[in-house]
Amino acid sequence: MISVAMNTQEQIRKIIRDAFLAAQAALELPAGLPADYSVEVPGDTSKGDFATNAAMVNARTYRMAPQKLASIITARMNLRETDIDHWEIAGPGFINFFMKPHWYVAQVEEMIKKGPDYGRSSYGKGEKVMVEFVSANPTGPMHMGNARGGAIGDVLAAALSWSGYDTTREFYVNDAGNQIEKFGKSLSARYRQLFLGEDAVEFPEDGYHGEDIRDHAKAYAEKHGDSLMALPEEERKEALVAYALPKNIEALKRDLHTYRIDFDVWFLESQLHPEGINEIIRKLEEKGAIYRQDGAVWYKATDFGGEKDEVLVRQNGIPTYFAADIAYHYNKFAVRGFQRVINIWGADHHGHVARLKGAMDAIGLDGSKLDIVLMQLVRLMKDGEPYRMSKRSGRSITLADLTEEIPIDAARYFFNMREPGSSFDFDLDLAVKEQSDNPVYYVQYAHARICSILKNLAAEGIVPREAEDYELELLTAPEERELIRKLGRLPQEIIDTARDYDPARLTRYVYDVATLFHKFYNTCRVKGEQDSLQQARLTLCVAARTVIANVLGLLKISAPEMM
DSSP: OOOHHHHHHHHHHHHHHHHHHHHHHTTSSOSSOOOOOOEEOOSSGGGOSEEEOHHHHTTTTTTSOHHHHHHHHHHTOOOTTSSEEEEEEETTTEEEEEEOHHHHHHHHHHHHHHGGGTTOOOTTTTOEEEEEOOOOOTTSOOBTHHHHHHHHHHHHHHHHHHTTOEEEEEEEEOOSSHHHHHHHHHHHHHHHHHHHOTTTSOOOTTSOOSHHHHHHHHHHHHHHTTTTTTSOHHHHHHHHHHHHHHHHHHHHHHHHHHTTOOOSEEEEGGGGTTHHHHHHHHHHHHTTOEEEETTEEEEOGGGGTOSSOEEEEOTTSOBOHHHHHHHHHHIIIIITOOSEEEEEEEGGGHHHHHHHHHHHHHTTSOGGGEEEEEEOOEEEEETTEEOOOOSSTTSOOBHHHHHHHSOHHHHHHHTTSSOTTSOEEEEHHHHTOOSTTSHHHHHHHHHHHHHHHHHHHHHTTOOOOOOOHHHHTTOOSHHHHHHHHHHTTHHHHHHHHHHHTOTHHHHHHHHHHHHHHHHHHHHSOOTTSOHHHHHHHHHHHHHHHHHHHHHHHHHTOOOOSOO
């Protein structure tokens, strides 16, 4: 499944490659493979529908001026049975291609025929891919910092799925290890304070001080009274964790669902203890990748690109987070068979990337199949100044706080406006604005405008019908062709998003589509033209609506029919 535009790019690549071979056979060029070249849509489409730099990047290879090499290549091109109308050599040696009217027709017809599936492709060939993102600590509410990772991960997973990958969204629940021990100690202290007084029970210095810990302790006491007071500390902690942790996990699921994220898998770290981690220790030991020192088990990270060796099991026998992380990723690859794993992490995890990839190599897997997308922080801005929400006094900003402050459509769009590795300022004032300078409003308005155009014309008895090829060939105005070219880019844009792990491509693309639609509609009259042209332009309106709706669907942003 490949789009008209993508097929044309591949066709041009082959035409150029065959032209090199033909020129070599005619002894016009020396033998040898040409250097790799690109076939792209030029920034200025008045210079062609496609352009290649084949002559420029091969000038040194063949020791020839780019324009002369371009002349040799073009003289040997076979354009029979193609939709290429003509070509020209431009600038320092670009070869520009101009397509026949039928090429534009074929693209519009493809959009109409595929409708809600337009943009899907088989590029990924069913490769089994996991995207793990958010994975917030379940010992408390999900904070605003997870909002960007959630939006990025969810849209990336959608782009991968649309690009033909077998994609799974996964949330890793850290329900074991030090953080759960700390969670239990914190709950136990707050619970005991309810009955003995805060002065009588010292709160752990490294405990969780959030109000949610107090809330859990109070709720348990209201339901069960002081039934845990007589129990040993370990049993009391265990009972309180068993009560509070599922409630936290359900709250995470609820908040994420509100944010339009539903994970395929919620993987519990406790599933790895102790068998999974013990298996990792055995496998690393078999490969000579660990040693024991001072009662602890160490991983020879420096043998696999790490800056220093790492403890896997502490002197007290408790595995480290890193040991669990290795076991978890081994489970992803070796047990569940994912061919590629993508993790969305905060930039503060930068130092963990190389050591985890190295550990995959150490255990006999391919660390290059593990990709980490590092995400920079976002600064909230209001009235042109950095802004700290304070909806709940004394509490951290949660995802729920954010989605109460601004529309979810705006949150999901804004968090995907920049590539993950870029920090940016989130303008809260702009996000709630219902004007065209708000980018999500601008795009949604384009969709609503098309719906309104079609509705108003339908009220006058003018409805879209299946336009004939000769009618669609009437779409020759620069604004019409520019819009069709952009609409035809959707399948490739989705693939590029999946390939580059950059959902910001989609927000930029759909904004450009909206801009070009407004430009087309303000220049090219629909109503009142002779029937064939009117129907062709109506069909183009439907195609534009389809593309905008499909991209907004990928972003999980609503596509309103009226605004």
